[in-house]
Amino acid sequence: MLTDILKIIDRDGYISRSELSRELDVYQSMIDDGITELLRMGYLLEVQTGEDCPTVCAGCPFAKQCSKEIVKTFQVSDKGRHYLEGKRPTVRM
Amino acid sequence: MKATVHKEAVRVRSGTIALVGNPNSGKTTFFNALTGSNQHVGNWPGVTVEKKVGSFTYEGERYRVVDLPGTYSLGAFSEDEVVARQFVLTGDADVIIDVVDASNIERNLYLATQLLEMGKKVVIALNMVDEAARRKIKLDPEGLSKKLGVPVIPTVAARGRGIDDVIKAAIGLIKQDVVVENPVRYPKTVQHHIDEVATTLEGTDLPYPIRWAALKVVEGDEEIINMVGKYCAASGLQDFAQRYNGSHTGESFELDIIDARYNFAHRVTEGAVQRPKEEVVTFTDKVDKIVTHKYLGIPIFAAIMLVVFQLTFEVGEEILGEFAVDIVEWLGDMAATFLAYISAPGWFISFMTEGVFNGVGAVVEFVPLILVLYLLLGFLEDSGYMARAAYVWDDLMRRLGLQGKAFISLIIGFGCNVPGIMSARTLDNRKDRMITTLINPFMSCGAKIPIYSVFIAAFFPRHGGLLLFAIYALGIVIGLIMAKVFNKTLFKGESSHFIMELPPYRMPTVRNVFRNMWDNVYGFLQRAGTTIFMVITLLWVLAVLPVSAEPYSQASILGRIGAFIAPLFRPAGFGTWQESVALFAGIPAKEAVVGTLGMLYAGQYVEEGTLLVNALKLHFTPLTALAYMVMTLLYTPCIATLSTVAKETNSIKWPVFMALYTFAIGWGLAVVVFQVGSLLGFS
Numbered sequence: 001m002l003t004d005i006l007k008i009i010d011r012d013g014y015i016s017r018s019e020l021s022r023e024l025d026v027y028q029s030m031i032d033d034g035i036t037e038l039l040r041m042g043y044l045l046e047v048q049t050g051e052d053c054p055t056v057c058a059g060c061p062f063a064k065q066c067s068k069e070i071v072k073t074f075q076v077s078d079k080g081r082h083y084l085e086g087k088r089p090t091v092r093m
Numbered sequence: 094m095k096a097t098v099h100k101e102a103v104r105v106r107s108g109t110i111a112l113v114g115n116p117n118s119g120k121t122t123f124f125n126a127l128t129g130s131n132q133h134v135g136n137w138p139g140v141t142v143e144k145k146v147g148s149f150t151y152e153g154e155r156y157r158v159v160d161l162p163g164t165y166s167l168g169a170f171s172e173d174e175v176v177a178r179q180f181v182l183t184g185d186a187d188v189i190i191d192v193v194d195a196s197n198i199e200r201n202l203y204l205a206t207q208l209l210e211m212g213k214k215v216v217i218a219l220n221m222v223d224e225a226a227r228r229k230i231k232l233d234p235e236g237l238s239k240k241l242g243v244p245v246i247p248t249v250a251a252r253g254r255g256i257d258d259v260i261k262a263a264i265g266l267i268k269q270d271v272v273v274e275n276p277v278r279y280p281k282t283v284q285h286h287i288d289e290v291a292t293t294l295e296g297t298d299l300p301y302p303i304r305w306a307a308l309k310v311v312e313g314d315e316e317i318i319n320m321v322g323k324y325c326a327a328s329g330l331q332d333f334a335q336r337y338n339g340s341h342t343g344e345s346f347e348l349d350i351i352d353a354r355y356n357f358a359h360r361v362t363e364g365a366v367q368r369p370k371e372e373v374v375t376f377t378d379k380v381d382k383i384v385t386h387k388y389l390g391i392p393i394f395a396a397i398m399l400v401v402f403q404l405t406f407e408v409g410e411e412i413l414g415e416f417a418v419d420i421v422e423w424l425g426d427m428a429a430t431f432l433a434y435i436s437a438p439g440w441f442i443s444f445m446t447e448g449v450f451n452g453v454g455a456v457v458e459f460v461p462l463i464l465v466l467y468l469l470l471g472f473l474e475d476s477g478y479m480a481r482a483a484y485v486w487d488d489l490m491r492r493l494g495l496q497g498k499a500f501i502s503l504i505i506g507f508g509c510n511v512p513g514i515m516s517a518r519t520l521d522n523r524k525d526r527m528i529t530t531l532i533n534p535f536m537s538c539g540a541k542i543p544i545y546s547v548f549i550a551a552f553f554p555r556h557g558g559l560l561l562f563a564i565y566a567l568g569i570v571i572g573l574i575m576a577k578v579f580n581k582t583l584f585k586g587e588s589s590h591f592i593m594e595l596p597p598y599r600m601p602t603v604r605n606v607f608r609n610m611w612d613n614v615y616g617f618l619q620r621a622g623t624t625i626f627m628v629i630t631l632l633w634v635l636a637v638l639p640v641s642a643e644p645y646s647q648a649s650i651l652g653r654i655g656a657f658i659a660p661l662f663r664p665a666g667f668g669t670w671q672e673s674v675a676l677f678a679g680i681p682a683k684e685a686v687v688g689t690l691g692m693l694y695a696g697q698y699v700e701e702g703t704l705l706v707n708a709l710k711l712h713f714t715p716l717t718a719l720a721y722m723v724m725t726l727l728y729t730p731c732i733a734t735l736s737t738v739a740k741e742t743n744s745i746k747w748p749v750f751m752a753l754y755t756f757a758i759g760w761g762l763a764v765v766v767f768q769v770g771s772l773l774g775f776s
Contacts, residue, residue: 001352001355001356001359002348002351002352002355003348003352026199026359027199027200027368029197029199029200030199030200030355030358030359033165033200033203033355034355037351038348040170041347041348041351043348083348
């Protein structure tokens, strides 16, 4: 499930938790846990819209909304991208 | 056959049962239903995590039950997880009961999967099946049991349903010699590495199951890798780390292993759990739409807490508190009469009446307040509302680096910092627990109200409400600023991955609400009672010695100490020995500030009334009064609070730090108020 979440976020760029839940046919609470684990392990990064947001507004689905309130999204990190390319991170010993 | 739980004491213990479960799975209710009143609360050694142990008797044999902290997994990412994992692995549990929320079974099974990986005997209590039925979730306990390979028993712990069956299954497992196979299937490469590491570890005396340790090594669990390294070295298997790295390329398989657990949990539920196509809108959902509303949530919370505090002070302090004080006074009079009747020495009569009964009275006055506060908070907690309160505050608290639940501890601190700090136990990680504990004293407790009210009556009678509001707001602002400071300095880097989960609303049970109230009142009496009593007694002794000096005068030991420390407070505008002594008298118990000022200034021990107000007008100005109020709001909390911090953190370092840093902040701001006010021409 975690690998699938990672793949979908990488494929779509952005996706809601309920969409992930539907696509993977698992309950939303499991998606929440999966995202929390991926964040903890560093495969995903939490991105907060606003001044520091690295995303370009053009084409971003939250562009209108984020001037009114902070929106949290997730991005696949370098570690996550390497993993999807078949390169495993090394063990910290 | 229906199992019966006998409550009578039987000396021989036949086994130990550990209770695990996710937060909000109803584990505490299950524990209470299992053990009744046979339980005691303490801390796990070295950590701030609560340890509950109880017992029950079944067919003449006694069983010990250890309630482990509620966790979502058995990793090593929070103190709770470490405590739970250590006990499951190395404690004396013969069987584990995993309490699983039937409405949220998929998430809860992650923990169950980890227990099975450890090779432990497990019974799953499928709890709150009534709520699952309301949500039209169809469950097949037998199907789940088949796939998991362990007994799965439906329960409703709040109603006592199914508890006996769980006990029966657990005891059945204790008495059987069962080998629990790990049912999780890992990717081939991962399995290959686990086998390889397990073969290496077979020659060691590792205190953990070998295959589990091998799994954790491959998963990259640093704690286990370090421990395994030590055991390998001790067993002549030098350079385990090198061997391990040499056995494959040193790659991390953490994600693959966690993924395998999730996939297993998902497969287990397939066919055995059927949810309705469209989620059923329950009573809980309807209420939540309002109470967790983006804009209405916080005002509703504020209104509820206002009612709680009003009732606490109206009923707890005004009615029951007065009643309790009257009883103590009556007992004091009776004791004085009796001591005079038996011709006891004068000093002993004075000690008993002024020292002992005044000291005990100060404690007893608190008890009704705590009793009512916890009755109401227990009701809110048991109904499920407190989880919503945490939810509505989560956003603001997260910006300060804390979780929403921390806000509840702060709110309780407005009543009394002792239970406020005690409630920080429920927070999910050490960072949040520590920061919430350290800023709690800035939440102005009920005991400080007499101080503000007497100064307001003397100097600011027209702006009383506004000033009181400003004082409380100042406390909150300083607390939140310090939270941010601690988050950036003392506790940086310990981030919190908090999963917010809202349990369904339930009608609170009388047993749970009263148990919650009694646990807190008993704990308070045990901790605060002895401390306040001892320090007030000491203060009395210092105020009446030496015998050559007039009691309560500057010639007394207390007077001399006050004169010595008085210069410290001169920059803040209140440098007499009486005012200094009153501040220090407030460290044992804050009510003593007003009482001591009354005793030393008005010539007799008075806590309120025009005599003290007039006396204060002679010795303070509005500006020094304001500085004094700021000082009492922020400076060193009472001994009961400090001793609670010592107990909760298992260290003397943190209460000392708290005493000093709050004193410094209180003093600093009082000086700022006085100096800036003087410069602006106020007096």
